Every structure is written in structure tokens, then in C-alpha cells.
Amino acid sequence: GPPVSMKWEHNNSYQMSIDDYESERGSRREKSELVIPREVRLHLIKKDGVSRREIRDVIVENKKIREQSRKNKVQNQNSARETFMHSVKKIVPPFLKKTKQ
Numbered sequence: 586g587p588p589v590s591m592k593w594e595h596n597n598s599y600q601m602s603i604d605d606y607e608s609e610r611g612s613r614r615e616k617s618e619l620v621i622p623r624e625v626r627l628h629l630i631k632k633d634g635v636s637r638r639e640i641r642d643v644i645v646e647n648k649k650i651r652e653q654s655r656k657n658k659v660q661n662q663n664s665a666r667e668t669f670m671h672s673v674k675k676i677v678p679p680f681l682k683k684t685k686q
Contacts, residue, residue, distance in 0.1 A: 586623040587630055587640045588647070 601609075621629075630640060 586626055587635075587643050589621060589626050589629055 627640070
């Protein structure tokens with residue numbers, strides 16, 4: 586679904602030390618607690634004046650990015666496998682020759 590950050594603007598912020606933050610932040614939330622349901626995201630985004638077309642365009646763009654990322658991951662895995670096999674082919678034949686002698 587669409588990211589909430591489409592029209593996100595920060596509020597005024599304040600500074601605090603890392604030690605103060607760590608002592609005040611409370612317990613960490615579970616991953617499931619960090620997910621904003623699609624309907625809630627859509628409501629927040631529409632409330633900020635984002636059009637349906639803008640939402641659709643961002644969803645399509647995000648799908649393209651995820652697909653490209655997936656393809657890159659597969660290509661990197663294949664490249665690593667090919668590099669490993671190339672190394673094995675360089676090492677194994679000389680080793681086999683030594684063991685036959």
C-alpha cells in the first residue's frame with residue numbers, strides 16, 4: 586500500500602542525550618505493532634490532501650522498486666555462486682592430480 590510518508594512533515598523537535606532517551610523510551614515494540622493497516626494509511630494520506638492518482642502512482646513505483654530489488658538479489662546470489670564455482674574449478678583439478686600421484 587501507499588507509504589504514510591507521502592506528505593509527511595516533521596514537527597518541531599527537541600534534543601536529548603542518548604542516555605536520557607534510553608532510560609525514557611520504554612520497551613521495544615514487536616514488528617506487528619509497527620504496522621499501520623492499509624485503511625488507516627489511506628485515511629491519513631487522503632486527510633493530508635493526496636489525490637487517488639498520486640497514491641496509485643506511488644504504489645506502482647514502489648512495486649517497480651521492489652521487483653528490481655528482488656531481481657538484483659537473485660543476480661547477486663547467482664554471481665556469488667558463479668564466483669564460488671570458478672574458484673572450485675581452479676582448486677580441485679590440481680588437488681586431484683596431487684592425490685593420484
